[in-house]
Amino acid sequence: MQAGNAWILKPVAEMSTSEFSDWCQLLETRSGMVLTEQRRSFLQVNLTARMRELGVTDYADYYQQVLDGPSAAVEWTNLLDKLTVQETHFFRHQASYDFVADFLRKRIADNNHKKPLSIWSVGCATGEEPWSLAITVAQVLREQGSGQGFAVTATDISHSALKKARAACYSARRLEPLSKELIEHYFVEEQPGFFQVKKNLMQRVCFARLNVLELANAPISSMDVIFCQNLLIYFRRWQRREILNHLAAKLAPGGVLVVGLGEVTGWEHTDLQPVDNEKVLAFTRKG
Ligand SMILES: C[S@@+](CC[C@H](N)C(=O)[O-])C[C@H]1O[C@@H](n2cnc3c(N)ncnc32)[C@H](O)[C@@H]1O
Structure with missing residues (x-):
């Protein structure tokens, strides 16, 4: 057996308490991600998987590589x-999408808002959320017979997730939450069992890498809808509030911020009004 193979068969090594603490601190400072003690083995397994690819045997050596090695950014x-x-x-929390559709109907009917509608999916993962939002807007415009323009911005910290999101190709299984009519209207079957978002919808969505800890510098503003779900749960309470404060500043007057139900409690903002609807957690920007 070759030396390399012997290494592959070795069990995942236990991390010392100080090593675990160093990794947690690095991850939290750079991404906001909080790892609890229960996630220690998750961290060990995933670090080990990468270390095996690199032939590194020690958590401390790999830590140094991630911190300031020649390929630190890649690592x-x-x-x-x-x-x-x-x-x-797709359409993960239907009530939130219904709420966005209702909001857009009113926005379109309001003669003061004739500029293209701007929607932002924050923490878009592999794209199901921004594509669901794009379909929601397109459907409302169709139903209203409106020619108003729209653009969806979708951001995430993960390059690999963004790559899949941009490719916009999903298996029939992933598309199960969509009706046959929606699939036929917005997707083409590229190869048996795999569906590609149609070009005219793809032109409406742009993807970018953005860490929500760096929102203050993000060149995004005047959003009609900001959709941020299943992201804040990974952050500490104070950091959730900071993120929400930055998102609030990026809303257009009258725009809405839609968060996941129960993802934040007791947060208030002087410029925002909580929406009176128990099925969703949303806030409207005054003015
Ligand atoms: C569980 S997914 C939620 C996806 C989608 N919003 C939904 O509700 O289905 C969380 C996403 O947040 C992203 N994420 C985690 N930390 C982030 C950060 N600091 N900045 C931006 N995105 C982050 C992850 O890469 C992941 O794609």
């Missing part, structure tokens, strides 16, 4: 892709 990206939870679905 950091690789690690984030492995450690972030990217679970998502």
Whole structure:
């Protein structure tokens, strides 16, 4: 047996308490991600998987590589892709999409808002959320016979998730939450069992890498809808509030911020009004 193969068969090594603490601190400072003690083995397994690819045997050596090695940026990206939870679905929380559709109907009817509608999916993962939002807007415009323009911006910290999101090709299984009519209207079957978003919808959505800890510098403003679901749960309470404060500043007057139900409690903002609807957690920007 070759030396390399012997290494592959070795069990995952136990991390010392100080090593675990160093990794947690690095991850939290750079991405906001909080790893609890229960996630220690998750961290060990994922670090080990990457370390095996590199032939590194020691957590401390790999830590140095991620911190300031010659490929530190690449290593950091690789690690984030492995450690972030990217679970998502089309129309994951239907009530939130129904709320956005209602909001858009009113926005379109309002003669003061004739500029293209701007929608932002924050933490878009592999794209199911921004494509669901794009379909929601397109459907409302169709139903209203409106020619108003729209654009969806979708951001995430993970390069690999963004790559899949941009490719916009999903299996029939992923598309199960969509009606046959929606699939026929917005997708083409590229190969048996795989569906590609149609070009005219693809032109409406742009993807970018953005860490929500760096929102203050993000060149995004005047959004009509900001959709941020299943992301804040990975952050500490104070950081959730900071993120929400930055998102609030990026809303257009009258725009809405839609968060996942129960993802934040007791947060208030002087410029925002909570929406009175128990099925969703949303806030409207005054003015
Ligand atoms: C569980 S998914 C949620 C996807 C989608 N919003 C939904 O509700 O289905 C969380 C996403 O947040 C992203 N994420 C985690 N930390 C982030 C950060 N600091 N900045 C931006 N995105 C981050 C992950 O890469 C992942 O794609």
